Amino acid sequence: MAGGNPLSYRPTPRTTPTRYRDRARYDRQTVHRILDEALICHLGYLNAGDPVVLPTTHARLGETLYLHGSTGGGPMLAARSAPDGLPVCVTATLVDGLVLARAAMHHSVNFRSVVVRGDARVVDDPAEKRRALAALLDHVRPGRAADCRAPDPRELAATGVLALDLAEVSAKARSGGPADDPEDTALPHWAGVVPLSLTAGAPLPADDLDPAIPLPAYLR
């Protein structure tokens, strides 16, 4: 809709949750942060009429989300046979904590997630494809794309890239402690939050790495 809020995605029936509407977010900053922080996403598409969900990495450039995969893989084959775009749902989820309440039914997970609906298109333009693949590397660790051997034409041809416009998008988040009913707070059960985070350990050099090559700054 022309004249919409440029800072937010416009909710649609498909991006309006049926429950916990107060947990839904549509502002671009929140959505971008979740997509950028999440290392992987889960791609949903249809194969022979049935839903398939596969984990994959992603990268955001502005208002476009890029995914990649082998040209012989399921999603790429499906996208190639969908000239008007492949209907997909891409969901990225960050788990921030376990929420333990006194009542079984109030247990929860602190999380931040983004759901993107839309029709993914195959990227054929070589320049856009190279930009997307570089973004996928920099998504993992910013600076890595410039510090490795770029794909050669054969590798580029074997790799498919999908682009999905960030248009029909919503985020959802829960944070904070348990929300027990008042009559339950005196029960003798521990309640609170166990924080969770995806943590990086010390980098392990490849067996055949020249010991003279130092650990790059973006991995420290």
Add this chain to the structure above:
Amino acid sequence: MAGGNPLSYRPTPRTTPTRYRDRARYDRQTVHRILDEALICHLGYLNAGDPVVLPTTHARLGETLYLHGSTGGGPMLAARSAPDGLPVCVTATLVDGLVLARAAMHHSVNFRSVVVRGDARVVDDPAEKRRALAALLDHVRPGRAADCRAPDPRELAATGVLALDLAEVSAKARSGGPADDPEDTALPHWAGVVPLSLTAGAPLPADDLDPAIPLPAYLR
């Protein structure tokens, strides 16, 4: 097929990957371990003909995977209107590390994932529902189901539970260091693995928790 290997799931065309077949696993022990370790999964189903992917928690009891959600939520409404079962794909993914190769195209992620295809049924039997909800709590932290207030009839009625037989199942895993082409190993780029794991921080008691209630053993 009668006479199949009782230790493994039988591959079907839908659970045979088109690529990296050497990464596919069908043995029950591997599948069970991944499902049991993964805190959340991503549930894919169809809504008005389009794929939807939502994060949710899960629990395995033997060869059945249970999911739960509000009776008013999208998946439960879809399952209620699918008397023969709701076609779903449930995918659980553990991220174990970043794999940095000298060549852009050999970058990868060390991971373990399970994909379950099938038709999910709504659990109406109250005893099975209670068992499933207890398993969902114990999946988060074993022992928690016995250490909280069990759901009352009103809460039980507001919660939907889906059951999915573990029949059409595959796991996929990548581990180890980068697999660069021999001609790339002398390039001056750092190569190796950055281990990743979902790490629990110190539990944070609820603001209104009685300080006399100690941290339970299953959270230490």
